[in-house]
Amino acid sequence: MKIAFFDSGIGGLSVLHHAVKLLPSEEFIFFADEDHVPYGTKPRELVMKYVDEAFKFLMTLNIDAIVVACNTATSVAVREMRKHYNLPIIGMEPAIKRAVDLYGDKRILVTATPITVNGEKIHSLIDRLGKRDIVDLLALPKLVDFAERQEFVSDAVADYLREEFKPYDFKDYSSIVLGCTHFNYFKDTMRLLLPENVAFVDGNSGTLKELMRRLNLSTSISDLSNSKFIPKIDYYFSGRKIIDAAEIERLKIYLRRLDDMYLI
Numbered sequence: 001m002k003i004a005f006f007d008s009g010i011g012g013l014s015v016l017h018h019a020v021k022l023l024p025s026e027e028f029i030f031f032a033d034e035d036h037v038p039y040g041t042k043p044r045e046l047v048m049k050y051v052d053e054a055f056k057f058l059m060t061l062n063i064d065a066i067v068v069a070c071n072t073a074t075s076v077a078v079r080e081m082r083k084h085y086n087l088p089i090i091g092m093e094p095a096i097k098r099a100v101d102l103y104g105d106k107r108i109l110v111t112a113t114p115i116t117v118n119g120e121k122i123h124s125l126i127d128r129l130g131k132r133d134i135v136d137l138l139a140l141p142k143l144v145d146f147a148e149r150q151e152f153v154s155d156a157v158a159d160y161l162r163e164e165f166k167p168y169d170f171k172d173y174s175s176i177v178l179g180c181t182h183f184n185y186f187k188d189t190m191r192l193l194l195p196e197n198v199a200f201v202d203g204n205s206g207t208l209k210e211l212m213r214r215l216n217l218s219t220s221i222s223d224l225s226n227s228k229f230i231p232k233i234d235y236y237f238s239g240r241k242i243i244d245a246a247e248i249e250r251l252k253i254y255l256r257r258l259d260d261m262y263l264i
């Protein structure tokens with residue numbers, strides 16, 4: 001099957017990186033809307049327009065499903081896109097339910113973009129779970145900019161996170177939800193700033209489980225065990241196919257970073 005992964009930028013690579021491990025035999029398209037990233041600090045109507053344009057383009061690629069590997073785009077546009085397109089569209093939302101199921105006895109800090117944090121979708125999810133009393137929401141938009149310019153580890157990243165984490169007494173917290181796919185690139189710095197009792201929770205496995213259920217796919221490990229295994233991925237930046245060696249190399253830096261972050 002041919003499965004598209006869509007994000008405002010390179011955050012969605014973290015979901016695709018995980019997908020390749022589970023579904024090595026499938027064909028993938030990765031679409032990053034690099035002309036318009038970031039989405040999370042823009043008006044919702046504008047994000048809707050960008051997602052609509054991206055979907056129109058993706059539909060020309062003969063795909064079987066789209067994973068919206070972007071919590072922000074899901075919050076704004078997934079309901080609307082499902083009205084227009086008749087193929088499986090798998091959305092992504094901050095994995096608050098997973099955090100509650102695994103660690104619901106203590107407080108949970110949910111990090112995401114401003115759009116996601118202020119959107120109706122996340123608030124109705126928290127109400128549905130009946131957990132408003134233990135869930136805090138924190139927008140971390142600067143991490144998106146740091147990730148886009150490949151500034152993964154720096155004093156500026158650490159200072160920004162230290163400042164944003166200041167109001168929270170982390171001994172009361174069980175977990176931190178990474179509710180933006182760009183945030184996966186910063187797990188090492190977060191790990192240094194957070195006490196050990198705080199676990200990371202992201203939406204990758206839940207999203208991919210849903211993808212596999214919808215497409216009736218199961219994991220094949222045969223390809224991955226072959227050392228010459230090369231995943232089948234075509235990359236697009238806002239409708240432009242990536243063939244330039246320098247740009248491919250830039251993508252590889254992200255993938256290597258994700259290999260390291262996957263172990264944390």
Ligand code: DGL
Nearest residue numbers: 008011039040071072181
């Ligand atoms: N990666 C995106 C998410 O999961 C959004 C980042 C942005 O464009 O602001 O929400």
